Amino acid sequence: TQTATQTDSTRAPALPDAATVTEVRHWTDRLFSFKVERPRSLRFRSGEFVMIGLLGDNGKPLLRAYSIASPSWADELEFYSIKVQDGPLTSRLQHIQPGDQIILRPKPVGTLVHDALLPGKRIWFFATGTGIAPFASLIRDPQTYEDYEQVYLTHTCRDVAELDYGRELVESLKDDPLIGEMVGDKLTYYPTTTREESPRMGRVTTLIENGTLFSELGIADFGPATDRAMVCGSLAFNMDMKAILEGAGLREGANSEPAEYVVEKAFVG
Template sequence: MNAPAKILPDSQTITSVHHWTESLFSFRVTRPQSLRFRSGEFVMIGLPNEDGKPLLRAYSIASPSWEEELEFYSIKVPDGPLTSRLQKIEPGDEIILRPKPVGTLVLDALLPGKRLWMIATGTGIAPFASLLRDPETWESYDEVIVAHTCRTKEELSYGAAIVDVLPNDPLIGELVGDKLHYYPTTTRAHSAIEGRISDHIRDGRVFESLGIPAWQPEADRVMICGNLALNKDIMALCKGLGLLEGANSDPKHFVVEKAFID
């Protein structure tokens, strides 16, 4: 039996949707057969507007490069041109997906190192959800630290769910071993660790808590994905400690995704 014809150009079909909070949801879609990407990259996805023209936004692929489906993680903006409609999708619906992945949050943009720091706010955890499930990440580093800052504990749920299953993952569990460190913080609600991650780095609390030395150019690599304030703050901390910004064409000590903010 032939597969049903696609209604939208560059369209893919929603296979599942999960609403984590009133303002956050994730969804999975079919993967174009021709799509090849590196874990940590993003693509343009969206829906047609009222005129039938594509309304697209950059979304990190949250699934690893080897998975047969693609996963995305999104905020819900009630009056947002795209997310106000995207949050209502259901399995079987179609979305537009432009299969041209790009991005700087890839392992290739970093020099070899001992520790990899993944620092995110909100939906900025999405590219790290991809990288954390990629065997190459664990083969490349002795330690991987995931630092995720959100307003509330509930908003940490998606990232926590990803992290929780890693040690028992049938593909990478043995690679993960005791390499993983998780450091979730909240800024507007009580939790075990409160405050902005940048403050915890600046005053050394995160290093003391994890029993890890402060950043050193010869050992530490940092990936940053979050709101503009976080990006600027962590970049300044990196540069202050002698870490240099890298790119696909010029690997260095840290990288930041500047294509979008949450």
């Protein structure tokens, strides 16, 4: 059957909106990232998401929203995903290999974009888990460094290994021929773990509330005159961060009405 399937698939009609996988990396037993060829006509703003997926057993597309993790100038589109063993999509998506095809609906949308924020001095990217994906794009966007004096990326994960994707990316930026010079020392990376010992432990929300984040970074507080924020993580995280930012006087923005912060839920399963 195996051989028959493989032979058939070479003759099978192409998927609608097919994109060919070029690279897959497994970071932990819960996390993987992959790249696909970028459709020639696809333009997107850093921070946006697209619908991607596979054909379901019923022959219908099984699609989920995925933030584009690659920068808008890259030739490939990168995605960062959780693996849910009984998840309808990710139980299968985690097995993709270079050369395979996925479905990619070429209509990027989303609220985690520079256009939804008013000008400010500092920008904060607050992420948990796979919520770092849109920021993986935004920290490679020249506009991030043109628009702000300081850029902060916080990432809270359960374990140290779950930070690897983000840490490796941040470390690679200083040597990046395209963006390295712009990044300079403007970008501050603030990783935390909650379930495994690491140099900085605790939820970032706790570290904000008890003042640790401010004292470690030498900042007085968040304020609407200086700070802009983008939040991407679980529903509970997003709600807690919203309360913190609203409490500091920041208002939620949108594409149609820019303000001081924006929120989006990370893909969950």
